[in-house]
Amino acid sequence: MREVDTMEEELKRAFLAMKRQEVIDLVKKEIESGTELLDILKACRGAMEEVGKRFETGEFFLSELIYSAEVFKAVSAILEPGLVSTREDEDSKGVVVFGTPKGDIHDLGKNIVITMMRSQGFTVHDLGVDVPPETFIKELQRTEASILALSALITPAFVSMKEAVSLLEEKGMRDNIFVIIGGGVTTDFARKEIGADAQTLDPTEAVRLCKEYGERRS
Amino acid sequence: MIKETMSRQERFEAAVALERPDRVPVMPLMTAFAPRSQGITQGEAWRDPEKGFKAMLDTFNDLGGFDKLYKPNLFWPMIGGRFCSSPVRVLIPGRQLPEDALNQIDERELFSRDDYDKLAALGWNAFWDEHYEKMSGGRPMERVISAQNRLLDEYIREAEIYHSQDISPLFGAYVDSSIMAFSMARTLTQFTMDLYEVPDKIKAAMDASCDDLIQNALDVVSKTKIPLVFIVLERGSGFYYRLDIFEQFEWPYLQRYVDAFLSEGLTPWFHFDTDWSLNLPYLTQLPKGKCVCDLDGMTDIIKAKEVLGGHMCISGDVPASLLTLGTPEEVCEYCQRLIDEVGRDGGFFLTTGCECPVDAKFENVKMMIDVAKTYNGSK
Numbered sequence: 001m002r003e004v005d006t007m008e009e010e011l012k013r014a015f016l017a018m019k020r021q022e023v024i025d026l027v028k029k030e031i032e033s034g035t036e037l038l039d040i041l042k043a044c045r046g047a048m049e050e051v052g053k054r055f056e057t058g059e060f061f062l063s064e065l066i067y068s069a070e071v072f073k074a075v076s077a078i079l080e081p082g083l084v085s086t087r088e089d090e091d092s093k094g095v096v097v098f099g100t101p102k103g104d105i106h107d108l109g110k111n112i113v114i115t116m117m118r119s120q121g122f123t124v125h126d127l128g129v130d131v132p133p134e135t136f137i138k139e140l141q142r143t144e145a146s147i148l149a150l151s152a153l154i155t156p157a158f159v160s161m162k163e164a165v166s167l168l169e170e171k172g173m174r175d176n177i178f179v180i181i182g183g184g185v186t187t188d189f190a191r192k193e194i195g196a197d198a199q200t201l202d203p204t205e206a207v208r209l210c211k212e213y214g215e216r217r218s
Numbered sequence: 219m220i221k222e223t224m225s226r227q228e229r230f231e232a233a234v235a236l237e238r239p240d241r242v243p244v245m246p247l248m249t250a251f252a253p254r255s256q257g258i259t260q261g262e263a264w265r266d267p268e269k270g271f272k273a274m275l276d277t278f279n280d281l282g283g284f285d286k287l288y289k290p291n292l293f294w295p296m297i298g299g300r301f302c303s304s305p306v307r308v309l310i311p312g313r314q315l316p317e318d319a320l321n322q323i324d325e326r327e328l329f330s331r332d333d334y335d336k337l338a339a340l341g342w343n344a345f346w347d348e349h350y351e352k353m354s355g356g357r358p359m360e361r362v363i364s365a366q367n368r369l370l371d372e373y374i375r376e377a378e379i380y381h382s383q384d385i386s387p388l389f390g391a392y393v394d395s396s397i398m399a400f401s402m403a404r405t406l407t408q409f410t411m412d413l414y415e416v417p418d419k420i421k422a423a424m425d426a427s428c429d430d431l432i433q434n435a436l437d438v439v440s441k442t443k444i445p446l447v448f449i450v451l452e453r454g455s456g457f458y459y460r461l462d463i464f465e466q467f468e469w470p471y472l473q474r475y476v477d478a479f480l481s482e483g484l485t486p487w488f489h490f491d492t493d494w495s496l497n498l499p500y501l502t503q504l505p506k507g508k509c510v511c512d513l514d515g516m517t518d519i520i521k522a523k524e525v526l527g528g529h530m531c532i533s534g535d536v537p538a539s540l541l542t543l544g545t546p547e548e549v550c551e552y553c554q555r556l557i558d559e560v561g562r563d564g565g566f567f568l569t570t571g572c573e574c575p576v577d578a579k580f581e582n583v584k585m586m587i588d589v590a591k592t593y594n595g596s597k
Contacts (some may be wrong), residue, residue, distance in 0.1 A: 018414045020411070020414075020415070061456070061458065061459055061460045062457060062458045062459075063410045063413065063414075063458055063459045063460070063463070066406065066407055066410045066411075067410055067411060067414055070407060070411060103319065103320070104322075105309070105322050105324070106322070108325070108405075108406050108407070111407075154320055154322070154575070154576075155538050155539065155542045155575035155576065155577050155578075156319070156320055156575075156576060156577055158539070158542060158543060158577075159577075184491075184492070184516070185538050185539060185575075186539065187515075187537055187539045187540075189537070189539050189540060189543065189544065190539035190543055193539075193543040194543075201516070
């Protein structure tokens with residue numbers, strides 16, 4: 001007789017098969033049967049971690065990240081209201097301030113990376129698009145985040161990125177903030193000119209670099 | 219300076235035909251950079267096509283001239299109401315954006331998942347005839363048609379002025395690839411969800427739209443008389459999608475584009491944004507020495523040469539970040555490497571990786587052009 005799959009296995013299989021409705025139905029079934037919301041969320045995070053791994057090995061493509069990120073967002077919307085009272089930031093992998101710098105309104109890449117980060121347990125404060133450098137600094141101070149993530153598709157955003165890094169230096173915050181940049185127009189050459197710590201075009205690499213920073217920091 | 223023995227057009231044609239011209243042809247894909255370098259705002263250039271045109275011409279001359287002019291002004295040529303791409307909302311400097319900002323596309327859903335059936339039944343043109351006003355919040359189609367026809371007339375008039383000065387604009391028409399057109403209309407995220415959840419509906423809609431997109435481009439070329447079609451590709455690449463998606467939703471239609479354009483004597487120019495490394499081998503199935511593979515810096519251009527060398531002209535790929543943040547010496551080194559590695563046997567066009575950034579340093583763009591005029595390779 002075949003053993004019944006665990007919730008983790010069922011969810012992972014549905015995530016990896018890119019079956020949105022199946023994931024949602026499974027999550028609802030688990031809620032109805034009284035499974036702890038945080039456990040369901042952790043199972044979904046586990047599935048997302050596997051999606052990320054398969055992306056890194058080349059088995060999955062960006063489209064699979066986009067798809068599963070949307071599914072994760074849908075699941076989070078179902079779980080979050082009930083999680084507010086039980087879930088605190090103590091299990092957070094790190095706190096990130098994220099935005100598209102002033103001069104640029106593109107946010108597709110940013111949104112994908114944010115969902116990937118959240119699915120891996122990061123607390124992300126999304127400031128949206130066309131964000132002035134001072135706003136990033138204020139949000140870093142308010143949230144005590146240790147990671148600043150900046151995404152851009154066009155070069156005018158470089159000026160804002162540079163200004164944000166200069167402001168961090170001016171305010172004596174630079175040593176305590178990991179600055180990561182990404183988006184179509186960024187290169188390692190741009191990273192050096194801007195004074196960022198890391199650059200990537202790969203959402204899973206962004207998550208990994210932030211995790212590694214967190215590990216080094218702790 | 220290298221002694222020039224060919225006209226600009228001959229040099230370009232030689233590169234496309236995979237021959238080795240007297241020197242490597244060169245062109246920055248210049249739009250927003252021109253008004254900035256002439257000291258006028260982006261808003262001024264958008265409001266007044268004459269100013270945009272003059273900025274383009276003056277910048278061309280200030281840079282010492284080059285082999286093709288990407289566009290006569292800031293606009294894309296189109297016959298009124300016959301869309302060669304999805305009718306996306308462009309945010310204009312001085313209107314929806316600050317006066318000197320770069321124009322940007324406001325990507326949002328232009329039709330819903332339910333509309334694929336309608337597209338399949340009506341085709342691209344009839345669908346937008348019916349759908350445009352609703353989608354645009356009531357903007358009358360007649361106004362769009364009239365504005366686009368006026369801009370097309372401008373394009374033709376300005377192209378004639380350029381021709382009289384031995385400057386030829388690059389393309390006679392542009393058209394989005396199938397995935398590009400549909401992804402921009404649905405947004406990247408929603409189109410990706412659709413690909414996994416309703417692939418048959420997309421396929422039927424694309425089947426019904428392809429001929430209209432081709433015909434719309436051909437109709438524009440019949441007006442502009444410039445024998446090159448600029449095919450906008452970004453979203454169908456291996457950067458986004460696995461190859462079986464490319465094989466179903468991009469490649470068959472791209473082949474139909476190429477067949478149609480070549481049979482009319484036009485050069486298909488593939489403007490490949492993002493990383494197309496995985497897709498490059500497919501291009502070897504296309505006729506030799508007839509098309510151009512234009513790369514933006516994300517595809518490894520050296521690898522592209524290995525795959526396409528001796529089969530398809532390669533164009534690219536001086537990165538935007540280098541032109542904006544780098545020094546002339548760094549630009550020089552990069553361009554010389556391209557000429558050595560990609561241009562060594564001909565079939566190469568030195569261009570910016572995608573468009574020349576608005577805030578590129580003038581001396582960097584000048585250096586890129588000067589390298590092509592002075593350096594013929596170390597090998």
